Amino acid sequence: MSLSVQFLTTLAMIAMGVEVGAALDTYKRFIEKQKSIILFINDFLFWVCQGLLIFLVLLNVNEGELRIFVFLALLCGYAMYQSLFKSIYMRLLERLISITITLYRFLRKLINGLIIKPIIWLLQLVLALCMMIGKVIYTIFLSICKFFLAIISWILKLLYALLPTKIKNYLHKGKEILLKGKGYWVLLQNKVKQWIKKWRS
Structure with missing residues (x-):
């Protein structure tokens, strides 16, 4: 391995050490207290992803060749992050989370006010109109039925009046x-x- 490759590898691993520190703080910030099995699985997946990422960077820099200074550079980068960048990164992370939450609430209120509430109001209006139309149709139908029943009743009374007395007695x-x-x-x-x-x- 040439000196230039060693130098690039050292810089890359220092950067990856910083990345591991930032990723670990981000992971701890978002991970919730869960059951031991779920937490173990999350931790395992996190470190697998970090290991794969480091290996991919190392593969691009020096074709995946491992040396002692690689691990030392990783530790150096992690220590650099803890001492120099952690406080700055955590403030930026909290700020980004706050902005994201504010933006989410704003978009939720905007969507609720411009889309969801008008749709609900429109559905309520359509339902009210349907109920009103149904009530009008029912009233008209009831009036028509009463009208025809009155005609039928009048016809039956007329026919009854024309019946002979014997038939009326039988009916009684x-x-x-x-x-x-x-x-x-x-x-x-x-x-x-x-x-x-x-x-x-």
Whole structure:
């Protein structure tokens, strides 16, 4: 490995050490306290991703050749981040999170005010119109039914008036029989209900 390649490798690994420190702080900032298994899986995936990223950078710089100074450069970069860049990065991260949350709330209110609420209002208006139209149609239908029933009732009364007296008497008797049958039916229902209540008690 030539000196120029070693120099580039050292700079790249120092930069990756800084990146690991920043990524670790970012990960800790966003990760929530979870169950040990889930936390273990998240930590494992995080370090696998970091290892792959470091290896890809190393592969591009010196074809993936590992030397002692590579690990020393990583530690140096991480220490540099902790001492020089951590406070600045954390302030920037918190600022970015605050801006993102503010922007999200603004967009949510904007979408709610310009899209969701008008759609809900329009749906309520359509529903109210449909109910009003349905009520009008129902009223018209009921009026038509009453009109035709009145005509039919008038025709039946007219026909009844034209019937002979004997037929009228038969009709009266039939009506009385129906009323008596209805009375017996109601009486039977009451008896059955009383019997069921006694049987249950």
